[in-house]
Amino acid sequence: MNHPFKLLLIGDSDSQLLACEALCRFPSSLNVQITINAIPREGTPDLILQRAAALGDLWRLDMGQLLSHPSLHQFDAIGVYLTGSKISDFRLALELMPSLGRPLLFCGFNGVVLEKFMEGMSWRLGYDLICLSGPRDRETLARMLEGTPFAGQCTVLTGLQRQSTTDQKFLNQQQRRKQLVFAEQVVMPSNSVERANLVRILADLARRSPDWEVLVKPRIAPGESTFHSTTNHISATLQQTLGHPPDNLRLDYRPLPELLRQSRLMATVSSTAFFDALDFGCRPMVMADFGINPTNGSHVFAGSGVWQCLDDVEDLDALDSSLPAPDPDWLAWMGYGTDLAPEKLIRALRQLQSDPIESPLTKPGYLSNANLSFTQLRRDAERAIQEKNWNEAESLLRLGILMRPTHRNVARRLRAVQAQNRIIRRLVLSVTYRDVG
Amino acid sequence: MAEGKMTILLVSDDDRSALACQLLAQQLEQRGQTCLTIGPALSERKHSPLPTVTPQIPLSLMDLLNHELLESASAVGVFMRRNDQLQHFVDAHRELARQRGQRAAKVFSGPLEASVGDNLVHELSDRQSCDLLVVPGERQRKELEAITQFWPESVALPRIAAIGHWFSPERPPLGGLNGGSPKPPHTLLVLVQESIPTQIGAKAQLLRQLIRWAETSPEWSIVVQRDHSWERGQPWIAKFKSSDWTLPANLDFGAPGQLLSQLTSCSACLSVSSAWSLTAMAWGRQTFMIGDYGIHTTQGTTAFFGSGSMHRLKTIDQLDQLLALPPVNASWLQSMGWGVHDGTTRLIRCLGELMP
Numbered sequence: 001m002n003h004p005f006k007l008l009l010i011g012d013s014d015s016q017l018l019a020c021e022a023l024c025r026f027p028s029s030l031n032v033q034i035t036i037n038a039i040p041r042e043g044t045p046d047l048i049l050q051r052a053a054a055l056g057d058l059w060r061l062d063m064g065q066l067l068s069h070p071s072l073h074q075f076d077a078i079g080v081y082l083t084g085s086k087i088s089d090f091r092l093a094l095e096l097m098p099s100l101g102r103p104l105l106f107c108g109f110n111g112v113v114l115e116k117f118m119e120g121m122s123w124r125l126g127y128d129l130i131c132l133s134g135p136r137d138r139e140t141l142a143r144m145l146e147g148t149p150f151a152g153q154c155t156v157l158t159g160l161q162r163q164s165t166t167d168q169k170f171l172n173q174q175q176r177r178k179q180l181v182f183a184e185q186v187v188m189p190s191n192s193v194e195r196a197n198l199v200r201i202l203a204d205l206a207r208r209s210p211d212w213e214v215l216v217k218p219r220i221a222p223g224e225s226t227f228h229s230t231t232n233h234i235s236a237t238l239q240q241t242l243g244h245p246p247d248n249l250r251l252d253y254r255p256l257p258e259l260l261r262q263s264r265l266m267a268t269v270s271s272t273a274f275f276d277a278l279d280f281g282c283r284p285m286v287m288a289d290f291g292i293n294p295t296n297g298s299h300v301f302a303g304s305g306v307w308q309c310l311d312d313v314e315d316l317d318a319l320d321s322s323l324p325a326p327d328p329d330w331l332a333w334m335g336y337g338t339d340l341a342p343e344k345l346i347r348a349l350r351q352l353q354s355d356p357i358e359s360p361l362t363k364p365g366y367l368s369n370a371n372l373s374f375t376q377l378r379r380d381a382e383r384a385i386q387e388k389n390w391n392e393a394e395s396l397l398r399l400g401i402l403m404r405p406t407h408r409n410v411a412r413r414l415r416a417v418q419a420q421n422r423i424i425r426r427l428v429l430s431v432t433y434r435d436v437g
Numbered sequence: 438m439a440e441g442k443m444t445i446l447l448v449s450d451d452d453r454s455a456l457a458c459q460l461l462a463q464q465l466e467q468r469g470q471t472c473l474t475i476g477p478a479l480s481e482r483k484h485s486p487l488p489t490v491t492p493q494i495p496l497s498l499m500d501l502l503n504h505e506l507l508e509s510a511s512a513v514g515v516f517m518r519r520n521d522q523l524q525h526f527v528d529a530h531r532e533l534a535r536q537r538g539q540r541a542a543k544v545f546s547g548p549l550e551a552s553v554g555d556n557l558v559h560e561l562s563d564r565q566s567c568d569l570l571v572v573p574g575e576r577q578r579k580e581l582e583a584i585t586q587f588w589p590e591s592v593a594l595p596r597i598a599a600i601g602h603w604f605s606p607e608r609p610p611l612g613g614l615n616g617g618s619p620k621p622p623h624t625l626l627v628l629v630q631e632s633i634p635t636q637i638g639a640k641a642q643l644l645r646q647l648i649r650w651a652e653t654s655p656e657w658s659i660v661v662q663r664d665h666s667w668e669r670g671q672p673w674i675a676k677f678k679s680s681d682w683t684l685p686a687n688l689d690f691g692a693p694g695q696l697l698s699q700l701t702s703c704s705a706c707l708s709v710s711s712a713w714s715l716t717a718m719a720w721g722r723q724t725f726m727i728g729d730y731g732i733h734t735t736q737g738t739t740a741f742f743g744s745g746s747m748h749r750l751k752t753i754d755q756l757d758q759l760l761a762l763p764p765v766n767a768s769w770l771q772s773m774g775w776g777v778h779d780g781t782t783r784l785i786r787c788l789g790e791l792m793p
Contacts, residue, residue: 303587
């Protein structure tokens with residue numbers, strides 16, 4: 001283990017880059033040399049890029065530049081943290097490289113998977129190794145793959161702990177400020193009525209607890225972007241719901257770790273930040289105010305042991321004194337509080353280097369999303385456009401949007417083929433043309 | 438009252454659920470239970486692909502609340518296409534029973550298909566207030582038990598039981614089994630869905646593919662059958678004008694009411710994600726699930742991951758190739774509910790155990 005283990009991690013949105021950052025907590029004895037490639041993307045917070053740069057070398061190459069980079073084959077392993085179809089595209093592209101010396105490929109998820117696990121996994125099948133959070137994910141995957149040719153897919157559990165906190169000393173509960181941090185999620189809840197209700201519940205709680213501060217930590221600052229698209233920033237919801245919020249409720253844009261280090265309590269609906277709170281010694285609770293609703297991810301967090309209605313809480317002093325610790329069995333099932341850690345990833349990769357496992361064979365009748373090539377889809381759409389087969393082109397482009405919702409050129413080509421006016425359609429098609437090979 | 442005689446009401450609200458309730462009522466009655474099917478008849482403005490089934494009592498779910506039938510019922514099975522009234526019905530029924538000093542009938546419900554993943558979680562969430570949730574297979578039961586294993590006791594949670602494919606006929610009529618070796622002349626049954634594939638233009642694209650196949654395989658007949666009810670005169674493809682299409686003589690749209698007989702007589706079946714595809718598989722029909730739309734909850738295709746029957750359209754040039762495709766993954770089919778052969782007995786036992 002003397003030679004360094006060269007690791008390249010690729011991420012695009014802030015969530016994916018945070019997932020990469022969370023992995024980079026390898027003991028020095030493993031001698032891991034880290035390079036992170038943050039795909040250039042409008043709206044990625046500078047702070048996230050600064051944090052990525054602190055972990056090793058930071059590259060800013062787009063996918064084409066990256067795939068043709070002369071040093072790519074010198075890595076021992078490449079971790080791909082991109083949106084679904086891009087994960088599959090990257091693997092397909094890299095498999096065109098000669099197999100001798102191809103880096104090992106692995107991928108994973110950015111935090112707790114609340115929905116679309118099967119879709120997400122279907123894009124990832126065929127990777128040399130897939131990182132999962134804990135037994136919950138592994139059991140779900142086993143049910144999905146049982147009796148299929150994919151059943152031998154290699155996985156490793158890397159846990160949900162995302163912060164290296166072993167060397168840090170935390171304030172004890174009495175030393176912490178009387179603060180409750182609410183970690184906002186961009187799309188949970190997505191319903192505007194429920195989001196307004198959420199803000200109202202926090203404001204009422206703040207009014208009932210005048211010697212506490214309720215800090216709402218927005219997922220992103222206005223103008224920044226994240227993995228999930230958003231139409232209404234929490235600051236707008238606050239304004240629209242409350243007008244003037246109580247003095248002791250405010251938005252706080254400081255980094256979440258900073259807030260969690262100094263606060264006594266943290267509340268969420270279903271955010272992975274729940275586990276960050278535990279990392280920083282802050283006591284988390286889960287809002288039960290919206291009931292069990294799969295669209296909010298509450299079906300995952302209801303078993304946490306700290307699932308309570310904030311609207312029913314007398315005040316934050318009462319919550320502070322009565323809130324139990326999360327259920328350790330649930331934590332372990334999710335992938336927290338046990339020995340799961342990123343070093344298991346490196347050990348699994350080294351094992352695969354010395355003892356490679358054959359990728360699951362493709363077998364007729366067993367398709368996954370990894371068999372669908374986004375690029376091929378775009379080529380087919382362009383062929384349909386050339387043939388003036390507008391219906392077919394529209395259908396293929398709509399499928400493209402389903403596979404990659406944020407792809408701008410596909411969205412523009414779709415709008416072009418939808419134009420009813422022939423001259424406008426021709427003009428827009430001409431302007432939006434890109435060579436897709 | 439374990440395994441004693443019960444009076445069970447089965448409530449439906451459309452053609453599919455009415456057929457399911459009738460099938461379940463027949464099974465329950467064979468085991469000595471008394472059943473009544475309840476629900477509106479199919480609107481005369483609508484066609485159904487299924488045989489006409491008229492519930493015995495023409496009442497809606499909410500009408501049942503104040504009806505004497507409910508007072509004498511041991512259990513009520515609610516199998517509605519729309520579940521938005523279910524929670525309200527359960528709450529109102531229990532409250533009325535409490536105020537009258539009566540015992541509330543046990544309410545059970547479940548989906549009329551074998552779902553997995555996100556769809557399955559939503560099916561539980563929609564029916565959380567029920568006493569019993571019935572799902573088709575052990576796969577569904579295990580998945581839900583895993584999801585709910587840590588939920589607090591304060592959360593209402595129905596008991597969960599796997600009772601198989603009670604909502605479709607277990608086998609074709611006598612003489613309809615072909616042992617997996619269909620004989621010519623061959624028919625391809627295409628089960629098309631109301632809003633899947635979701636892309637605009639995809640239905641027309643599929644129809645063009647079917648026309649190509651009909652032309653290259655003139656010895657085959659292709660029947661395009663909707664798997665859902667539809668307004669009379671409403672084409673499957675919106676704005677479809679028959680004058681815009683030239684259909685080969687061996688391709689046509691299926692007649693209303695014939696889906697089950699077509700499943701019996703076809704040599705092969707093709708669909709994106711119709712729930713009736715499972716019946717086709719279980720009846721030994723060569724089944725081709727269209728994989729071109731990927732594994733997506735919105736396309737209904739997540740349920741068929743692992744079926745071993747998912748292929749790209751381009752793999753077929755001539756329809757005879759359909760007959761050479763590998764068979765369905767039998768262990769997957771069993772886990773999705775076809776392995777449960779004593780579903781009605783399990784249901785009676787569960788209901789009996791729920792009674793005081």
